[in-house]
Amino acid sequence: MDPTNDPNFTPPSLARNIEPPAPPSRIPNHIPIQPFVLADLGNAVDAPTSHPSKNSKIEDGKNNSDNYHSKIPRKHGDLSNSSSDEEVNTTNSDIQQPPSVNVTRTNSHNNLVLPPTIQVRSSQIADLEEVPHGIQRQAVKLEDYHFPTHRLATSLSDDTKYPLVIVACGSFSPITYLHLRMFEMALDAISEQTKFEVVAGYYSPVSSNYKKQGLAPARHRVRMCELACERTSSWLMVDAWESLQPKYTRTALVLDHFNEEINIKRGGIVNKLTGEKRACKIMLLAGGDLIESMGEPDVWEDQDLHHILGRYGCLIVERTGSDVRSFLLSHDIMYEHRRNVLVIKQLIYNDISSTKIRLFIRRGMSVQYLLPNSVIRYIQQHKLYYDSEPVKQVMSDKAD
Ligand SMILES: Nc1ncnc2c1ncn2[C@@H]1O[C@H](COP(=O)(O)OP(=O)(O)OP(=O)(O)O)[C@@H](O)[C@H]1O
Numbered sequence: 001m002d003p004t005n006d007p008n009f010t011p012p013s014l015a016r017n018i019e020p021p022a023p024p025s026r027i028p029n030h031i032p033i034q035p036f037v038l039a040d041l042g043n044a045v046d047a048p049t050s051h052p053s054k055n056s057k058i059e060d061g062k063n064n065s066d067n068y069h070s071k072i073p074r075k076h077g078d079l080s081n082s083s084s085d086e087e088v089n090t091t092n093s094d095i096q097q098p099p100s101v102n103v104t105r106t107n108s109h110n111n112l113v114l115p116p117t118i119q120v121r122s123s124q125i126a127d128l129e130e131v132p133h134g135i136q137r138q139a140v141k142l143e144d145y146h147f148p149t150h151r152l153a154t155s156l157s158d159d160t161k162y163p164l165v166i167v168a169c170g171s172f173s174p175i176t177y178l179h180l181r182m183f184e185m186a187l188d189a190i191s192e193q194t195k196f197e198v199v200a201g202y203y204s205p206v207s208s209n210y211k212k213q214g215l216a217p218a219r220h221r222v223r224m225c226e227l228a229c230e231r232t233s234s235w236l237m238v239d240a241w242e243s244l245q246p247k248y249t250r251t252a253l254v255l256d257h258f259n260e261e262i263n264i265k266r267g268g269i270v271n272k273l274t275g276e277k278r279a280c281k282i283m284l285l286a287g288g289d290l291i292e293s294m295g296e297p298d299v300w301e302d303q304d305l306h307h308i309l310g311r312y313g314c315l316i317v318e319r320t321g322s323d324v325r326s327f328l329l330s331h332d333i334m335y336e337h338r339r340n341v342l343v344i345k346q347l348i349y350n351d352i353s354s355t356k357i358r359l360f361i362r363r364g365m366s367v368q369y370l371l372p373n374s375v376i377r378y379i380q381q382h383k384l385y386y387d388s389e390p391v392k393q394v395m396s397d398k399a400d
């Protein structure tokens with residue numbers, strides 16, 4: 001049953017004001033940041049209750065209990081540099097680029113006078129599918145690699161919060177609207193239930209060395225993720241580092257890479273109030289099935305699970321058919337680190353699966369409205385997934 005139809009349904013926004021223990025404000029130069037947990041969940045594993053009201057007093061003395069801030073870069077001025085008009089890697093000639101035009105990301109909705117509680121966030125009405133702006137491209141060779149920061153907020157918009165970067169690891173073969181929705185669900189859960197501010201979201205597609213059925217070559221999966229991010233989102237990015245590694249890289253090491261790039265090399269995120277840089281929490285975003293794989297023998301190393309869940313933390317999007325809450329209770333390492341885990345309920349169930357998308361394509365069925373048009377066009381243009389069977393013409397032949 002749709003949980004919102006339940007007469008006793010309580011919107012998650014009522015469960016805000018979870019106070020995380022304060023992270024260190026200074027970033028150590030050499031060693032990774034000390035872990036700090038999402039919330040003191042008390043006796044609930046995945047349904048954090050409000051923290052005692054005294055916690056609405058924060059370190060600088062301001063009371064922020066009613067603050068509700070959108071936390072992602074909205075304007076070009078908020079970004080460290082812009083991706084819209086320039087191609088970073090011109091050596092990748094996979095796909096023909098449309099002419100660059102100037103795109104103004106602020107939109108007229110910002111001018112609407114609406115009560116704050118129902119105001120649509122500008123970040124969530126990005127509809128860039130048909131806007132022919134240039135796409136930020138990742139390198140196709142490791143030696144050309146640069147960590148993407150064009151949408152990483154350079155400072156916090158709410159100085160009372162702690163910065164958080166969300167990282168999704170997976171195949172993304174191909175990326176779908178579910179993979180995009182996962183980040184939006186995480187963004188809502190974080191801003192409503194914690195004192196963190198999301199400063200960026202990254203996809204890290206797995207390398208071609210990950211032996212999984214249906215895995216398209218990494219450069220295609222990275223490119224499809226880039227198209228999806230740049231055409232449909234105003235805050236998501238793709239990091240090709242993992243995909244460019246000569247060998248398969250364990251997820252614990254992928255998170256270390258993000259920590260290195262954001263906290264060690266860049267020193268964290270600026271607190272505008274004090275001018276100091278704050279350590280940025282990095283969390284793995286995963287579906288319930290991925291988390292349950294952590295309980296299967298010989299898939300994950302225990303020390304990696306301690307590292308991922310203890311040092312970083314995990315945002316788990318419930319997936320139909322997987323009982324995440326019971327799993328959290330039953331798994332010793334998960335339970336040990338439960339305070340660093342946030343389970344995100346899907347209020348509108350979405351179960352789009354890449355496996356089924358690939359099957360539909362092989363059968364010549366339409367996949368429109370399951371993944372972004374730009375990704376569908378890319379699949380058609382590169383004849384991915386359809387093993388010599390024709391893909392049903394769901395889009396025009398026009399390439400991106
Ligand atoms: N329906 C879903 N609900 C919640 N999370 C999901 C769902 N589908 C995928 N995910 C999550 O998305 C991330 C990327 O997964 P991946 O690309 O391997 O997913 P997939 O769509 O299940 O792919 P495949 O069908 O090829 O196994 C993983 O964390 C996975 O758990």
Ligand SMILES: O=C(O)c1ccc[n+]([C@@H]2O[C@H](COP(=O)([O-])O)[C@@H](O)[C@H]2O)c1
Pocket residue numbers: 169170171206210212249250251252290293299300301304
């Ligand atoms: O680090 C590990 O030991 C590990 C073990 C199993 C899976 N993963 C990661 O989990 C992600 C999704 O895997 P899969 O098989 O569900 O597509 C992918 O990014 C893998 O690198 C990682």
